[in-house]
Amino acid sequence: xxxxxxxxxxxxxxxxxxxxxxxxxxxxxxxxxxxxxxxxxxxxxxxxxxxxxxxxxxxxxxxxxxxxxxxxxxxxxxxxxxxxxxxxxxxxxxxxxxxxxxxxxxxxxxxxxxxxxxxxxxxxxxxxxxxxxxxxxxxxxxxxxxxxxxxxxxxxxxxxxxxxxxxxxxxxxxxxxxxxxxxxxxxxxxxxxxxxxxxxxxxxxxxxxxxxxxxxxxxxxxxxxxxxxxxxxxxxxxxxxxxxxxxxxxxxxxxxxxxxxxxxxxxxxxxxxxxxxxxxxxxxxxxxxxxxxxxxxxxxxxxxxxxxxxxxxxxxxxxxxxxxxxxxxxxxxxxxxxxxxxxxxxxxxxxxxxxxxxxxxxx
Numbered sequence: 001x002x003x004x005x006x007x008x009x010x011x012x013x014x015x016x017x018x019x020x021x022x023x024x025x026x027x028x029x030x031x032x033x034x035x036x037x038x039x040x041x042x043x044x045x046x047x048x049x050x051x052x053x054x055x056x057x058x059x060x061x062x063x064x065x066x067x068x069x070x071x072x073x074x075x076x077x078x079x080x081x082x083x084x085x086x087x088x089x090x091x092x093x094x095x096x097x098x099x100x101x102x103x104x105x106x107x108x109x110x111x112x113x114x115x116x117x118x119x120x121x122x123x124x125x126x127x128x129x130x131x132x133x134x135x136x137x138x139x140x141x142x143x144x145x146x147x148x149x150x151x152x153x154x155x156x157x158x159x160x161x162x163x164x165x166x167x168x169x170x171x172x173x174x175x176x177x178x179x180x181x182x183x184x185x186x187x188x189x190x191x192x193x194x195x196x197x198x199x200x201x202x203x204x205x206x207x208x209x210x211x212x213x214x215x216x217x218x219x220x221x222x223x224x225x226x227x228x229x230x231x232x233x234x235x236x237x238x239x240x241x242x243x244x245x246x247x248x249x250x251x252x253x254x255x256x257x258x259x260x261x262x263x264x265x266x267x268x269x270x271x272x273x274x275x276x277x278x279x280x281x282x283x284x285x286x287x288x289x290x291x292x293x294x295x296x297x298x299x300x301x302x303x304x305x306x307x308x309x310x311x312x313x314x315x316x317x318x319x320x321x322x323x324x325x326x327x328x329x330x331x332x333x334x335x336x337x338x339x340x341x342x343x344x345x346x347x348x349x350x351x352x353x354x355x356x357x358x359x360x361x362x363x
């Protein structure tokens with residue numbers, strides 16, 4: 001671990017931006033139909049419960065990273081193997097996020113730019129910030145959190161006064177009952193994006209006031225979840241359910257329809273810049289979690305020596321994991337079932353084992 005500290009405000013900013021990530025732009029939760037926004041609200045409740053599992057584990061091993069207390073709970077060898085699998089998962093999801101950002105830029109604004117150039121540029125900037133340390137990442141998040149709020153407020157204002165919003169398109173509520181809402185929320189929306197916050201178990205030991213971790217964590221999760229729910233509700237109100245399901249990037253399509261007085265238009269630049277901020281921080285946190293986890297597992301003095309080689313692996317993954325964005329999305333659906341094990345089942349098992357071990361020690 002590096003000798004660094006972040007404040008609870010910085011932690012909140014990192015978590016808030018992380019949760020929004022690519023979820024703001026890509027199409028997800030549509031299997032719940034017009035009630036997709038309601039499914040996200042339900043998933044928030046599951047995310048809060050899951051967060052308590054992560055937090056209880058952190059409180060018991062507050063000076064250790066996730067890879068550290070896995071070895072304490074499961075034993076030296078089994079814990080080491082499971083910890084390495086988590087680090088590889090962090091790298092894989094990081095590569096997915098980089099790929100999604102690259103595909104958005106190529107399809108919207110930089111159609112003549114090779115995907116390789118976009119991905120290399122993003123990963124190099126990520127590596128540079130991570131090289132400077134988690135404190136720099138936290139302070140940068142504070143600044144971009146404000147910028148993100150301004151972009152969001154501006155975009156929502158123009159969309160709402162554009163006349164393209166028809167809230168009747170979200171009716172009737174519960175058109176197909178509660179079943180599709182529950183099956184969409186659990187496990188799909190629980191895993192993406194709320195379960196992904198397990199990556200912050202690699203950052204919590206750097207918090208200067210650990211007693212405030214739970215407050216910052218829950219505030220970020222609930223506020224970002226509400227924004228995601230509102231975004232999907234807005235997309236359905238503008239595009240309608242059928243168009244939203246067919247759209248690769250529904251938020252980009254919705255904002256692109258804004259045309260005020262034949263003067264204010266092409267607001268998709270706001271969406272692209274918003275995604276640049278959210279993906280940069282989300283992918284950076286995943287990359288940082290992976291490199292410090294690997295450094296911890298292999299007992300390296302510093303993570304800096306492996307940062308750029310692992311960044312190269314992320315670039316390779318982002319380019320080779322799928323031949324098209326459609327294939328990329330299909331693979332993501334399959335991955336979520338595997339992530340249920342890593343983000344839900346294993347943490348619950350860790351909590352049960354740690355509780356049993358603590359009681360045995362007391363007796």
